[in-house]
Amino acid sequence: MAEYDYDLFVIGAGSGGTRASRVAAAHGAKVAVAEEYRVGGTCVIRGCVPKKLLVYGAHFAEDLKDAKRFGWDVPENLGFDWARLRDNVMEEVDRINGAYTDTLTNNGVDIILDRATVTGPHSVKLGDGRDVTAGKILIAVGATPIVPECPGHELGITSNEVFHLDALPKRVLIAGAGYIANEFAGIFNEFGSKVTLINRTDVILRGYDESIRDRLLQISMMKGLDFRFNAAFRGIEKQPDGCLRVSMTGHEPIDVDCVLFATGRSPNTEGLGLESAGVELDDKGAIVVDEDNKSTCDSIYAVGDVTNRVQLTPVAIREGQAFADTMYGNKPHRVDYENIPSAVFSHPPMAGVGLTEAQAKNKFGSVKVYMSDFRPMKNVLAGRNERALYKMVCNAETGQVLGLHMIGPDSPEILQAAAVAVKAGLTKDDFDQTVALHPSMAEELVLLR
Structure with missing residues (x-):
């Protein structure tokens, strides 16, 4: 029997990777998890958690207006301090990052804060040059925002950067019409920014029930959001006064202070070395796995957004749990993907x-x-x-x-x-x-x- 440094080596300490690492270690496996950014992954660090806190902050804009009708004396000119909210949100992110780290450490998981790439069916190389071997490798590196290929695309930001803006932009253009686009559209609008959404088609939130998404569109327009449909990016140019001029098909150019790309997310497999182990990817770069999360390499598994099955945090957690229980806990089970609830935290x-x-x-x-x-x-x-x-x-x-x-x-x-x-x-x-x-x-x- 081959001797390895670890029973399980996990690449990516997001929701799926963290759950799999913790549970596998609790079952007695020797586990290491490598994370090149921060423990917690997209959801905790630059996704659902900080976004939901911004949503809460945005709701106060309407609640404070409504409070007058409920008998409360609310000043007419209320100020909003973006920097204060931003910093408080990041403080909470730091707290949860610490909690995730403590959970892994308390369960005996070795945390390696470094990039890891696959070099074979049972081996990975760390950013510092070290080679590590493992009986099984679990890929849980998630997905990354897609940035359209157009002139000036480097002038825009994605959901990764939006939580760290120095100041609240007065005019925001959001590219996309999925849940991320509509959520940030509502957030910025409530904070007082002028929001324009552009989309290549005339459908928002594809995949959601038509009656519900039509109602959101109606309410959003009533709130002052501007939608430009059948509009594809042509480019972004920075003007002498510092604003960004966005040109698009089918519509006149528009000058804004910030361009936010929310045009989908792509599995984060580029440069991961998966080809060295014969791991098959689909046409979108996602790892192809079976019902037990196994890739085309018998010793390499994958869970979460990197598999592009259902890109939701609770699904990644369940996949990580099922993997660890099946492989190390003598409790084989699979994730049931029927009737998964989802939400859009729009306004x-x-x-x-x-x-x-x-x-x-x-x-x-x-x-x-x-x-x-x-x-x-x-x-x-x-x-x-x-x-x-x-x-x-x-x-x-x-x-x-x-x-x-x-x-x-x-x-x-x-x-x-x-x-x-x-x-x-x-x-x-x-x-x-x-x-x-x-x-x-x-x-x-x-x-x-």
Whole structure:
């Protein structure tokens, strides 16, 4: 039997890599994890966590306006300090980075703060030149933002840099129409920036239910966001006054202070040396894996965004758990990818689980759709003309709930509990038999017509 430095060597200490490392070590494996940036990965360091904190900060813009209608004396000219919020958010990121590091250390995982590249089925090379061997190698390096190839693209930023802006830009152009684009559009708009989104097509949030994404578009435009559809980048030029002039197809050029690329994410496999071990990549650069996360090399596995299956943090965590339990814990299991809930932390937020109406019709032919289009009680008293929309898609014959989709205040918080019912295969009648919790927005789920 070959002797190796480690039973498991993990490349990437994000959500998936951290979970796999910790659990494998808890099962008795000798584990090392290499991370070239910071422990915690995209979600903790430059993704979901700092973004959600900015979302919370942005919500105060509307809450403070609404507070007057609820009896609170709020000054007319409220100031907002971007630097204070930015620094407080980064302080929280540092705290969580430390917690992740402590968790790994307390479980006996060796943390190597260096870049690691694959040199063979059982070997990696570190940035300092050291060679390390392992019985198994797990790739969990995530994905990286895509920057369009156009003149002046280096003048723009991505979601990696947006959390570190020196000052809040007065005019922001966001390229893209996915969840990252719409989330930052809402954030910047609430902070007082003039926001323009451009997209190559005329569809936002492709893959989400059409009714819900159309409602977000309607509300976003009502809030003052500017959308330019069927617009492809031509280039960015810096002007003498320091602003950025963006030219695009089908529209006039626009001058802004910041260009944010939110045009998708690509698996972070370039320069990783995977070809040395015969690891197959797909046409998007993602590692091809089987149901047990194994690549085309028997000793190399991969989890998370680098596999481009479902790019969500909780999915990466489950994949890391399944890998470690299966390989080292004598508890083989696989991730179930059916009915995974997801959310867009836009303003207002949207959330969904299961099949959209279009997907359900394609799969089952006949479906029943139930909807509630209502104005939340808080919005009524606040004088805010903004309506929520809840939608339930059911199998026409059995009544089983195939999908739940919603947009409105606290939608992600409400949907998490409702997703349990969809995952369990419950029916519309099960919802109808549940007594409403009144007064709440969530009660609309059991009152759908």
